[in-house]
Amino acid sequence: MSAIPVIAIFDVGKTNKKLFLFNESYEIVWENSESFTEITDDDGDPCEDIVKLAGWVTSSLQEVLQLSQFAVQALNFSAYGASLIHLDEESRTIGFLYNYLKPFPAHLQQQFYQTYGEQEKIALETASPALGSLNSGLMFYRLKYDKPKLFRRIWYSLHLPQYLSYLVTRQVVSDVTSIGCHTMLWDYTKNQYHDWVRAEGFDQLFGPIFTSDRVLKATFFDHPMKVGVGMHDSSAALIPYLISFQEPFVLISTGTWSISLNPFNTSPLTAEELQYDCLCYLHYQGRPVKASRLFAGYEHEQQAKRLAAHFQVPVDYYKQVAYDPALIDYLRRSRPDAGNHFEKVKAPPLQESLFGYRDLTVFATYEEAYHQLMLDLVSQQLISTDLVLENSPVKRIFVDGGFSKNPIYMALLAQAFPETEVFAASVAQATALGAALAIHHHWNTNDLPENCIQLKQYTSNGPIAQ
Incomplete structure (x- = not known):
């Protein structure tokens, strides 16, 4: 009996992490789920355990690739947004996957708007209400001024869905749906990164921008497949x-x-x-x-x-x-x-x-x-x-x-x-x-x-x- 062609999808929520295999009719033919206990970041606030999450993604993918009844043709990821993961020069993760519910310092918010203009104007241009840590751009800004030693070690930064793809492809990219979701990074009036992002040099730390219907070719444990970003x-x-x-x-x-x-x-x-x-x-x-x-x-x-x-x-x-x-x-x-x-x-x-x-x-x-x-x-x-x-x-x-x-x-x-x-x-x-x-x-x-x-x-x- 020949193996069933499938696509593997990791769906990573704040609470539950799931892996599905869909057949060519988009019926779920296999699934698995996990939940992980949060850890604390360097400020003592709760956050995702990115080491455990990354380990689960790679080990689970290896497991399904070994299932003889399925032939994994493609792979993609969906995950919650507003969260950045940072890599150093040797492609190692540094810092923490800071929680988007983390309190945002009032003095840094004041500093940001004094530098770049009125809150309402920036919110209109970026189509992002001022939401503090829920704006991943502001979280990046906080990292630069609150934790400068850590920031100087950053070589690349990825939103969580793109980091999960990176674990398989080893390619650093940005995706339009992650950039454009209340991040305060994207200028909707100019269809490019906002001027403040360029002024801070953050655009140099992001990978090339992809739409979500594109794929990368990758080989994982000797298994070639097409991988979404x-x-x-x-x-x-x-x-x-x-x-x-x-x-x-x-x-x-x-x-x-x-x-x-x-x-x-x-x-x-x-x-x-x-x-x-x-x-x-x-x-x-x-x-x-x-x-x-x-x-x-x-x-x-x-x-x-x-x-x-x-x-x-x-x-x-x-x-x-x-x-x-x-x-x-x-x-x-x-x-x-x-x-x-x-x-x-x-x-x-x-x-x-x-x-x-x-x-x-x-x-x-x-x-x-x-x-x-x-x-x-x-x-x-x-x-x-x-x-x-x-x-x-x-x-x-x-x-x-x-x-x-x-x-x-x-x-x-x-x-x-x-x-x-x-x-x-x-x-x-x-x-x-x-x-x-x-x-x-x-x-x-x-x-x-x-x-x-x-x-x-x-x-x-x-x-x-x-």
Whole structure:
């Protein structure tokens, strides 16, 4: 029996690290996952153990290459962004993979903007809200002035997805999706590194820029294959939708964050949009994708805990709550607001919901209170998604991730966008699949898959029977 041709994909998240093998029909035929305990960096802050991660990537790849039932033709990587890894002159990693949640020193932020101009101007040009350590460009700036001895040893720097590719190819490259994801490195108005990046000499420490649909040829343990340059996970998750749907759409990718992605909105970011946590990503082929972020998953988690404590039910009790249109109607007509907090939570950056200010004793049941929570969250989702919908011909909204499985959220979202078709979308391992599809034409002679996304349409009354 001949070996099955496959592509191997490493999907590296903050918590779980996964390896998948996809066959030529993009079905998962083998998988493995690991999670690693964080270590502390030289400041005592938690960070990824890059030595352990690199060891797992190389040993896992060696393992699958030895599986006789599979023939690995190609390899690619998706990983979280906003994180840089540095190499010295002898190609050894130096320093740490600093955590993007690490507090950013106020004096360095002040120094940066005093040197290079107003925060709002740079944010507009780089399509990156000022997010401190979540801007990998600022983290690089911090390294230069906070740890100058370490900085002087840097020969090359790579974002995490490109470092994973480097482990196999030994080639230093940069990728558009990693550069263009709230890094503050890329000038969207000039389509090149921002002037401040050049002034600091950082552009000399990055490799040549590749789009995510290109590959490098490499041999790993005597096994030749085509290797992608790696890509940012949010951009990878968008690819199955771009391949499956030609009509303009918005994807709301939900998890801890609810990220509204509109690949069909080409208008430049405005100052108001930046205030509301809008930004731009770079599409895997280098085009801008306007996006807005809402901390909705985190807020839902916190309020579900609060509800569980108040009503003395399990934390996940909300999974048993069915959508009740009559209850929604009652709440809209009769529920008192939360005092003078309404304008506060409508203002940027939409980090918390109105529900956090509500008095739980006014709700007769858990079900009533939970429906109000979802009303409050969707009212913010409307504001957030509207920002990327404006001036674009979108007629469909797809929702994937946790909220796509929440019937109350989905029905209320359909109500919030009555002129737009709203669908819950399900894609098995969308991020890994996207990284595989990005380099499809380099290894797979079959047509692109047509049915990799399952859809369920919703109206204000609930799902439409399929």
